[in-house]
Amino acid sequence: MTLIEARGLAVRHGALSVLRDVDIAVEAGEIVTILGPNGSGKSTLVRALIGLEPAAAGAVVRRPGLRIGYVPQRLQIDPVLPLTVRRFLSLPRRVGDAEAAAALERTGVGGLGARQMSVLSGGQQQRVLLARALLGRPEILILDEPTQGLDQIGEAAFYRLLEEVRQESGAAVLMVSHDLHVVMSTSDRVICLNGHVCCEGTPKVVSAAPEYRALFGHGTGGALALYRHEHDHDHDHGEGPHHHHHHHDHAHEVEDA
Amino acid sequence: MPDDFLIRAALAGIGLMLAAGPLGAFVVWRRMAYMGDATAHAAVLGVALALATELPVAFGTGVVALAMALAVAGLSGRGRTADTALGVLAHSALALGLVAVSFLKGVRVDLSAYLFGDVLSVTRGDLVWIWGGAATVLALLAWRWNRLLTATVNEELAQAAGLDPRREKLVLTLALALVVAVAIKIVGALLVAAMLIIPAASARAFARTPEAMAAWAVGLGIVAVLGGLWASLGFDTPAGPSIVAAAAAIFCLSLIPGRSAR
Numbered sequence A: 001m002t003l004i005e006a007r008g009l010a011v012r013h014g015a016l017s018v019l020r021d022v023d024i025a026v027e028a029g030e031i032v033t034i035l036g037p038n039g040s041g042k043s044t045l046v047r048a049l050i051g052l053e054p055a056a057a058g059a060v061v062r063r064p065g066l067r068i069g070y071v072p073q074r075l076q077i078d079p080v081l082p083l084t085v086r087r088f089l090s091l092p093r094r095v096g097d098a099e100a101a102a103a104l105e106r107t108g109v110g111g112l113g114a115r116q117m118s119v120l121s122g123g124q125q126q127r128v129l130l131a132r133a134l135l136g137r138p139e140i141l142i143l144d145e146p147t148q149g150l151d152q153i154g155e156a157a158f159y160r161l162l163e164e165v166r167q168e169s170g171a172a173v174l175m176v177s178h179d180l181h182v183v184m185s186t187s188d189r190v191i192c193l194n195g196h197v198c199c200e201g202t203p204k205v206v207s208a209a210p211e212y213r214a215l216f217g218h219g220t221g222g223a224l225a226l227y228r229h230e231h232d233h234d235h236d237h238g239e240g241p242h243h244h245h246h247h248h249d250h251a252h253e254v255e256d257a
Numbered sequence B: 001m002p003d004d005f006l007i008r009a010a011l012a013g014i015g016l017m018l019a020a021g022p023l024g025a026f027v028v029w030r031r032m033a034y035m036g037d038a039t040a041h042a043a044v045l046g047v048a049l050a051l052a053t054e055l056p057v058a059f060g061t062g063v064v065a066l067a068m069a070l071a072v073a074g075l076s077g078r079g080r081t082a083d084t085a086l087g088v089l090a091h092s093a094l095a096l097g098l099v100a101v102s103f104l105k106g107v108r109v110d111l112s113a114y115l116f117g118d119v120l121s122v123t124r125g126d127l128v129w130i131w132g133g134a135a136t137v138l139a140l141l142a143w144r145w146n147r148l149l150t151a152t153v154n155e156e157l158a159q160a161a162g163l164d165p166r167r168e169k170l171v172l173t174l175a176l177a178l179v180v181a182v183a184i185k186i187v188g189a190l191l192v193a194a195m196l197i198i199p200a201a202s203a204r205a206f207a208r209t210p211e212a213m214a215a216w217a218v219g220l221g222i223v224a225v226l227g228g229l230w231a232s233l234g235f236d237t238p239a240g241p242s243i244v245a246a247a248a249a250i251f252c253l254s255l256i257p258g259r260s261a262r
Helices: A042-050 A085-089 A097-106 A122-135 A152-169 A203-208 A210-216 A221-236 A241-256 B004-029 B033-053 B057-076 B082-103 B111-116 B124-143 B145-153 B155-160 B165-183 B192-206 B210-235 B239-254
Strands: A002-013 A016-027 A031-035 A057-062 A068-071 A140-143 A172-177 A189-193 A197-201
Touching: A002 A042, A016 A031, A016 A042, A016 A057, A016 A172, A016 A197, A031 A042, A031 A152, A042 A140, A042 A172, A042 B155, A068 A122, A068 B155, A085 A097, A085 A122, A097 A122, A122 A140, A122 A152, A140 A152, A152 A172, A189 A203, A189 A210, A197 A203, A197 A210, A203 A210, B004 B033, B004 B124, B004 B145, B004 B165, B004 B192, B004 B210, B033 B057, B033 B082, B033 B111, B033 B165, B033 B192, B057 B082, B057 B165, B124 B145, B124 B165, B145 B155, B145 B165, B155 B165, B165 B192, B192 B210, B192 B239, B210 B239
Parallel strands: A031 A172, A031 A189, A068 A140, A140 A172
Antiparallel strands: A002 A016, A002 A057, A189 A197
């Protein structure tokens, strides 16, 4: 069942064409990642799907009555606005205390209810935003670069949490990332975007696609060297085994191809 | 037993703060301080127009303040020139108002009453207008409270939840114009913005939630009104500025460290 889709979508900012001919669809229960370099229109696409950007051509079609849980990139809460986490969860729809506590517990920030929003760390804030999105019992979660500002360990933990949430609630997940290897294990499908959809498929297929290589340059010798360097670097500093393994796999694939 | 005029003055000030407290909190949260200023300055032009057309002064100030607030809101939506546009609009409106008043032949206008307020001459009729206006603003804010707050926290989140941030901004703009029209008699055009911003800014130190901050703003504002009136009587100082000075003193107290309820 298709929850949300873009059909021939184009978005312009003034004279600038940000997106053109974008056809994407998200089915119930799947995790889809939109991948693209800076300025490729990833955030614009997400905003258009939610209805924050008008379509210059084409259309966004949502299943009637679709419940969307939106997690923005980063929330700047001015310290002049006193706002506890608990109060924030009741915006704009008021929720009960038990429900709010359960949502915070689920996203791993139980006990932060009385904390001020403006003093949360980046990781805590993302989890609070996710908790708020979950309170609306979404059929699809839409996240715009949810792990920006998190370190790699925090990033991995956040993606694991997303996968758990998907399994428990059955909600589809549509998210934006700029980095394939961190979302590789989590995503069912990857959409490569650079003003238009360049390529689409499972993470493995996309990472081998020439369009993807062209966009991210991972197929060239220079980038490969850079990748190996990263790999060595990680190894030297003895970061988590999962991470190391991951890099290794990726470099290996590129070499094979 | 205090004199009748003093009771009326106190009631007028309390009525004003019931609306100005919560609205002032939004003005502070949304960084609209200068917009409050601009709206208040424009009210002087409203006074002149009202006197010229023999309409009620409160009506004239309300209409011009609203027009001003809409103009400012429209301009500030366009980004970088908003700050300059505000400065141009605010001071032009004030100057135009002062010039227009001087053209009014045969009308002896005590302009300082509109610039600095004349709370001690508030009549029963004024009280009805002030409390009616304040109740309207308060009802408007209470009705849309959660929506206004969501749009203030983050416009994208509000939009994603199906709200229209521009509509919420318009509600605040309307409320602002009404409060200015109500307050011009009490503290005057030049000091209206002060009673919006200073009590709300002082309230931040005592509040952990938005609702608490709005309530504290009302409470601290009322203390400032009563304190200012008392000082005005005791030291024979002008009432409007005395009220604002009392609010400023409270703000200084709120800065004392250790009170912050973070």
